[in-house]
Amino acid sequence: MGKKKAKLGFGVIGCGRIAPKHTESIMAIPEAELIAVCDLVPEKAEDFAHRYKAEAYLDYQELLKREDIDIVTIATPSGNHAELGIAAAQAGKHVMVEKPMAMTLNEADLLIKTCKECGVKLGVIHQNRFNKSIKVLRAALEAGRFGKLTHGQATVRWNRNQEYYAQAPWRGTKLQDGGVLMNQSIHNIDLLQWMLGPVDSVYGYTATALRKIEMEDVAGAVIRFKNGAIGLIEAAATIYPKNIEETLNIFGETGSVIIGGIAVNRVEVWEFPDSEAEKGQIFASQESDPPTIYGFGHREIIEDMIKAVKTDGTPAVSGEEGRKALEIILAIYKCQETGLPVKFPLNENF
Numbered sequence: 001m002g003k004k005k006a007k008l009g010f011g012v013i014g015c016g017r018i019a020p021k022h023t024e025s026i027m028a029i030p031e032a033e034l035i036a037v038c039d040l041v042p043e044k045a046e047d048f049a050h051r052y053k054a055e056a057y058l059d060y061q062e063l064l065k066r067e068d069i070d071i072v073t074i075a076t077p078s079g080n081h082a083e084l085g086i087a088a089a090q091a092g093k094h095v096m097v098e099k100p101m102a103m104t105l106n107e108a109d110l111l112i113k114t115c116k117e118c119g120v121k122l123g124v125i126h127q128n129r130f131n132k133s134i135k136v137l138r139a140a141l142e143a144g145r146f147g148k149l150t151h152g153q154a155t156v157r158w159n160r161n162q163e164y165y166a167q168a169p170w171r172g173t174k175l176q177d178g179g180v181l182m183n184q185s186i187h188n189i190d191l192l193q194w195m196l197g198p199v200d201s202v203y204g205y206t207a208t209a210l211r212k213i214e215m216e217d218v219a220g221a222v223i224r225f226k227n228g229a230i231g232l233i234e235a236a237a238t239i240y241p242k243n244i245e246e247t248l249n250i251f252g253e254t255g256s257v258i259i260g261g262i263a264v265n266r267v268e269v270w271e272f273p274d275s276e277a278e279k280g281q282i283f284a285s286q287e288s289d290p291p292t293i294y295g296f297g298h299r300e301i302i303e304d305m306i307k308a309v310k311t312d313g314t315p316a317v318s319g320e321e322g323r324k325a326l327e328i329i330l331a332i333y334k335c336q337e338t339g340l341p342v343k344f345p346l347n348e349n350f
């Protein structure tokens with residue numbers, strides 16, 4: 001499927017806030033071609049089709065019939081990611097799904113299973129894994145430079161005001177979005193678990209402190225990882241008066257790294273026994289704050305998917321990888337309901 005084509009055809013479903021990151025990245029990649037876009041709202045579909053020289057669809061099932069589309073990007077509200085992803089896989093399309101890949105583990109597992117059965121690739125959009133800062137951190141971790149890992153923290157201190165939630169009825173709802181953990185903090189939780197995981201157990205609290213929404217606007221959680229390291233999560237959409245930071249801290253016996261900026265884009269602390277000589281270069285090569293918290297990673301994660309399709313490889317953030325942060329967040333939601341810590345894996349109907 002598409003393996004011998006020079007350019008892979010893309011269809012993007014959902015023409016909302018995040019969609020331009022996809023359409024513009026696809027258009028900038030020589031091996032990709034944007035074929036079609038789809039939105040339930042005709043003006044949105046037509047506007048995107050016009051801006052990005054693609055064909056407009058109002059019904060995603062019609063878009064899926066096109067033989068020239070190899071990869072389908074799903075950028076609709078989170079509550080229908082699994083349904084659309086499954087339909088795309090059954091139509092023989094590779095699937096790139098925005099985060100969260102699904103709202104429940106059952107849905108995520110069904111999406112993963114369907115993609116396997118249909119012989120298509122599944123990639124989940126956690127684009128921050130491709131930030132320069134995160135790539136150097138990951139390389140240091142893989143090289144064992146931290147020694148024994150002790151702890152880490154994922155901090156999201158952002159502001160989402162009531163007008164943000166009023167933009168669309170799905171925002172902040174249990175079935176379609178989740179709260180600050182599931183929507184805004186999932187990227188940083190993914191990074192924390194990528195560095196320190198796998199998870200042994202989780203405990204956390206959530207609250208709806210300031211916004212009039214169904215789910216949480218602030219949360220705190222503790223993770224015990226299987227390697228003994230402790231992880232802390234601070235997630236807030238309530239920060240006055242605007243976004244301050246998305247920061248990832250990783251600490252070990254012989255290493256301390258803090259990656260801050262508005263969206264984990266800048267190395268702020270880089271300490272290893274032999275790090276003096278490289279520090280200047282590490283600090284100098286960092287990305288400045290991106291214009292939006294979406295960051296710069298969409299192009300690279302799409303290129304990674306194209307490579308996986310062309311070489312029959314596995315996308316860097318596969319379905320199994322994307323599921324990990326989802327499991328942590330659902331475990332925190334369970335803690336909030338029961339008041340009890342959650343031992344992994346979450347094997348009930350979640």
Ligand SMILES: NC(=O)c1ccc[n+]([C@@H]2O[C@H](COP(=O)([O-])OP(=O)(O)OC[C@H]3O[C@@H](n4cnc5c(N)ncnc54)[C@H](O)[C@@H]3O)[C@@H](O)[C@H]2O)c1
Nearest residue numbers: 014015016017018038039040075076077078098099168294
């Ligand atoms: N990776 C990131 O950094 C990032 C950033 C923002 C949003 N997201 C994710 O992207 C998704 C979309 O978020 P958004 O902010 O762009 O939302 P949005 O509400 O701005 O856009 C969603 C669009 O999908 C359309 N839509 C809904 N159901 C559809 C269907 N069945 N068929 C076709 N179109 C349909 C809506 O009409 C709307 O235009 C969410 O899952 C969100 O979590 C990811």
